[in-house]
Amino acid sequence: MRSKGKKVTILGMSTALALILSYLESLIPYYFGVPGMKLGLPNLAVVLLLLMGDPVGALIVNLLRIVLSGFLFGSLYGILFSIAGALVSFGMMLLLWRSRRFGASGISIGGGTAHNLGQLMIAAWVVRTPGILYYAPALIAAGALTGFVIGIAAGASLPAIRSVYDKEKL
Numbered sequence: 487m488r489s490k491g492k493k494v495t496i497l498g499m500s501t502a503l504a505l506i507l508s509y510l511e512s513l514i515p516y517y518f519g520v521p522g523m524k525l526g527l528p529n530l531a532v533v534l535l536l537l538m539g540d541p542v543g544a545l546i547v548n549l550l551r552i553v554l555s556g557f558l559f560g561s562l563y564g565i566l567f568s569i570a571g572a573l574v575s576f577g578m579m580l581l582l583w584r585s586r587r588f589g590a591s592g593i594s595i596g597g598g599t600a601h602n603l604g605q606l607m608i609a610a611w612v613v614r615t616p617g618i619l620y621y622a623p624a625l626i627a628a629g630a631l632t633g634f635v636i637g638i639a640a641g642a643s644l645p646a647i648r649s650v651y652d653k654e655k656l
Contacts, residue, residue, distance in 0.1 A: 496535075496651075497543050504531040504551035505558070512559045523625070526598055526632045528555065532576070533594050533640040534647060536583050544579075548572050567605050574604025590644065591637030598633025599626050 507527040514525065528551050535544035552572055556565030578600035582588045588596070602625035610618045 493540075493543065496540075497547055500531045500535055500543070500547045501550050501554070504528040504547055505555055507531065508551060508555035508559060512555075523602075523628050524632075526601070526629075526636055529575075529594065529597060529601075529633075530636050530639055530643075533579070533590060533597065533636060534644065536579055536593065537590055537640060537644055538647065538651065541580055541583070545576055548576055567608055570608040571601040571605035574607075575601035589637070590641035591634050594637030594640060595630050595633035598629035598631075598636065600629070602626065602629040 505528070507530060511525055511527045516525075529548075531551070532544045532548045535541075535547060549569065549572065552565060552568045556562070556568060560568075575597040579593050579597040582593045582596045603622065606619065606622060606625055610616055
């Protein structure tokens with residue numbers, strides 16, 4: 487990021503994008519048989535910031551969108567579970583990004599599966615039963631599938647975003 491004003495602008499726009507995607511996700515009527523399973527659309531903004539080389543900004547946007555969308559469209563429990571999943575997910579995506587061995591889809595798949603596993607671990611702790619871990623295979627598959635789709639979207643939109651960013655039109 488070249489200037490503080492530009493960084494604040496990009497983070498604000500990314501947070502707005504994540505909130506819009508959170509709202510759109512809340513409107514999609516789906517149920518896949520596993521409580522709490524979501525598509526992960528807001529993670530697109532986080533993955534894009536990470537791929538643009540701003541891991542601190544990605545973490546800030548991730549946490550801001552969880553808290554804001556939780557208060558707007560969810561609940562306190564939703565915020566707590568989302569933060570737990572987001573921190574595990576972000577840690578995984580950061581490791582994969584820093585390894586320089588994975589593209590957008592690989593990073594996003596890692597994040598999606600880690601997010602679901604992080605939430606599952608918190609759920610097992612809250613309900614104090616390991617039986618909930620039977621959801622793990624379904625959640626891993628769902629995280630991989632949705633992570634792949636988000637990764638494809640991030641990879642496809644990254645060149646256009648880089649083009650605008652590099653021309654300093656923001």
